[in-house]
Amino acid sequence: MRRLIDHLESFGASRRADGERGAVAVLTALSMVVLLGFVALAVDVGLLYAERAELQSGADAAALAIAGDCGQGVNCTEALAAPIAQQLADENAGDGKAAASVPVFEGNTVRTTVTTRDKSGAGSLALAFAPLIGGSERATVSATASAAWGAPLSGIAIWPVAFAECEFDLSGTPQALTLGAKGGTLCSTYDSNGDLNPPGGFGWIGDDKDGSCSQQVSVGSQIQSTGTSLPQDCNAALAEQLKNRTILIPVYDDKVGQGKNGYYDISGWAAFHIEGYTFTGNVSWNPEKVTQSCGGSCDGIYGRFVRFTSFDEGFTIGPPSSFGVSVVDLRE
Secondary structure, X not given: OHHHHHHHHHHHHHHHHHHHHHHHHHHHHHHHHHHHHXXXXXXXXXXXXXXXXXXXXXXXXXXXXXXXXXXXXOOOOHHHHHHHHHHHHHHOOOOOOEEXXXXXXXXXXXXXXXEEOOOOOOOOEEOOOHHHHOOOOEEOOXXXXXXXXXXXXXXXXXXXXXXXXXXXXXXXXXXXXXXXXOOOOOXXXXXXXXXXXXXXXXXXXXXXXXXXXXXXXXXXXXXXXXXXXXXXXXXXXXXXXXXXXXXXXXXXXXXXXXXXXXXXXEEXXXXXXXXXXXXXXXXXXXXXXXXXXXXXXXXXXXXXXXXEEEOOOOOEEEOOOOOOXXXXXXXX
């Protein structure tokens, strides 16, 4: 009897072990399905994120390029802007293919949309693993960007000078802007109304005294002059950075007072490409270009006014101006 009981107990334990092993196998199989599903999801989602990042780069590039053109008055129609959007969408796609919609213009803003297109021309992206777990075989991804353009309203003058509006010449002719209008000035003594014009050349407008030699300037504001000397923070190291550089310089249309008691009424911004300069304290580069224009010893900068588009996020956008400068701001 005892042997029978022992045999039954041994047999029952063996059956329970076999049953548990079978249950573990089933659970393992189910877990693998779930795990593979997560892996498939991760791979395909990563693919979609990478695709969207490329499309966003294309949309951003297209919006900025078209807004930059519009700021200079070119390619600012749907027909002319569409090929630009398509080219930049393709250039920013990893496989060289994307679909750019026709840009949409609203006032001084352009919106671009770029969607998926693969090498075969299909307007969707093939997914590698999603179909294995019952998901879609293809997915469509898109990205949108908008950019605005206009004349600079306020921003940082990286070099704290302002020049008289009557000096402005966008013909491309090289000219010198001299302190105190010592020779070479384009400003006549009187305007058509018989009123005395502001002095030509340029004048110092101070700095923010933070070591950067910069000055926050807004159109419509009145900025105080610092006199005839180079501002304290404007050392030779800064002047070195001005070589062959195009910078935005504030324009004034009126000036009151003299020296450190003088004030400039800021009317806009213009872009000046610097080819030479000379200032007090032996700060100079190609100084002969300046001195030849003024016919002797003088402080000033030499170069030419140019059309220019700035992508500096530090500038705010204002209404159009006649100085050939625009700023572009990416809005989304």
